[in-house]
Amino acid sequence: MKPMFEAALVSGEVEPTVTPVPGEDLTDNIRRLAREMGFGEVGFTRYDRRYTFGGKKRWAKYEHAICLAMEQDYIKTQAGPSPDSDIARFETYEVEQELCLKLCDYLRSRGYHAQVHDGSDCSGPYIPLFVAAGLGQLGANGQLLSPHFGSRSRLMLVTTDAPLTYDKPVDYGIHKFCQQCQSGNSDAQMLISTRIRKSPWWHLSKAAGCWAYTTYNHMYHPRAYIKPEDGGLLKEYKYLTEHVSMWDVAVERQIQVKGPDAAEFVNYIITRDVHTMLPTMRARYVILCNQYGGVINDPVLLRVAEDEFWFSISDSDLLLWAQGVNHAGRFNVSINEIDVSPVQIQGPKSVDLMEKMFGEQIRAIPYYGLLRATLNGREVTISRTGFSAEVGFEIYLHDAMLYADDVWPHILEQGEEFNLRVIAPSHIRRLEAGILSYGQDMDIENNPYEVRLGWQVT
Structure with missing residues (x-):
């Protein structure tokens, strides 16, 4: 070949x-x-x-x-x-x-x-x-x-360069079929229930035009903003790859592990050596496996202090599993979900937008690096990460349930000159980049080697 x-x-x-x-x-x-x-x-x-x-x-x-x-x-x-x-x-x-x-x-x-x-x-x-x-x-x-x-x-x-006659796009009815397949009869309505959580950005994502949601980590997850007749997901893709986009990803719930044994506990439950690969104020992609080697979750792990870690999780109940692992109190740690919710800023103009909001220091953040900062007077943690393989960042807002309205509109205002658009996470782009999505490309039935994550086992 x-x-x-x-x-x-x-x-x-x-x-x-x-x-x-x-x-x-x-x-x-x-x-x-x-x-x-x-x-x-x-x-x-x-x-x-x-x-x-x-x-x-x-x-x-x-x-x-x-x-x-x-x-x-x-x-x-x-x-x-x-x-x-x-x-x-x-x-x-x-x-x-x-x-x-x-x-x-x-x-x-x-x-x-x-x-x-x-x-x-x-x-x-x-x-x-x-x-x-x-x-x-x-x-x-x-x-x-x-x-x-x-x-x-x-x-x-x-x-x-040979002269050709172009074909025209054909509407095969796939968009309509997919919408009905995922939501049932088009006349059916989704009940907004307290059983499913709303993110701190919920009302703001609705105001930005979100018209389709799924559930992820027991939370409503925005999946589409631009209607199919107006360009749909391909137009959202264009904003991501040509300009800059903002995503509500509060579904990446933050599981905090904190205490004197935090590093030892994290090292026990992940498949990589936290002592050698994760200094303070850095992040890494990690996986966690059950006793049979099945992948339980593939979060981004943030080390925000010597004795404090955040798991920015994918779609499974990692909190309950981690608490269960330590049910006998072998490790001196607390394991809780904290009120920290991220938005992703992704696209080629993301660095310019982030520099406008946070100054030149933003350009010094290494890939998977972290930075503490304030945004419109509110405390945030910034990571040089994302789900797109484009240039991008995540802004983790502390006390997000209290301060979401102080941050989201501010980002939109700052992003106007860069053609910022609120969109859903682009699965087109992540597929092109080879980024796995837990629950779609792998789950607890897969071991790391079946999904080309053997390098995670050290």
Whole structure:
């Protein structure tokens, strides 16, 4: 596969072998050839450079995109997460890569340049281009859902300067179906109950336009702000990747472990060595496992003092489990949920916004570093972390139930000049980045090695 990968990287540099025929439109020929090769989906659209990663902007050369999708083996895919499902994915990419190189040869034989955008070394998110080419729609799982393969296809691009006729987006009804599938009959209403908590930002997220919630850690979790007819999740993605966004992530409930034995207790329940990897005022991604090796939670662990740690948790009852582990009082610690609620500030303009609010010191925070500060007179802890793989921060507001109204509007006001937008956490972006989501990509039935987290076990 390596020679083909290297050939794809330089494919845009290879010159055509003939002079093109003036006025020739190769759309139908390419579609027919791609189908004969075995591609299940073929579509054409403009190569939108807004979706090109910064490191690939000079590499990507041509303006027309040929969107190609191939079916992945059904049986092996159903076995995921597993080595078999990984094999199915890589086998499909390998076949596609070879065929895309042949398609480039065909285009050069007609007098045009062509470039392979490899599926395993993406030049950017491909899903928006496939949607524009009428090959599917964005599903609630953050993946392309096509009429023929659902999400079980591998995506590749070939870009070219050959004249093509673009396809148009098609509404397959997926957005409506996903909404009904998740919420039942569209006439049904969700009962806002005291059994499910409202975050300190609840009323502020509603005022910002949130129209869809799920539950996460027994709390209402904003999942969509921009309506599908106005651009939906793809438009939210644009704010994240081109400007700056703010997320209500109070569902990352903060479990405090504090006391003389805090470090020893934390070291006992996580799979990494806290003594060697986590100094004071630093954070780390960690996992916790049960006695059988099943992953219980994958929080970000903050060490805010020598004897005080915060677990910024994913979706499971870590508080009760941790208290149960120490039920006999072996460790001299207190284990409680504290009134600290984060918002995430994510996107390329996040540093500029954060510098405006906190000064130049913000630029000195290392990745997974912490900083104590005040915002509009309220105490906060800042971490250089996020759920997007974009430049970003989390602002943890202390006594959030009391002071949320002092902080949220202030951030919005400060962010106006940077085109700040309140959005939901982007699962499109986290999937592109390979960030796992507990409860979706793994749960207590998985051990770390099954989900490529073996490096966490030390």
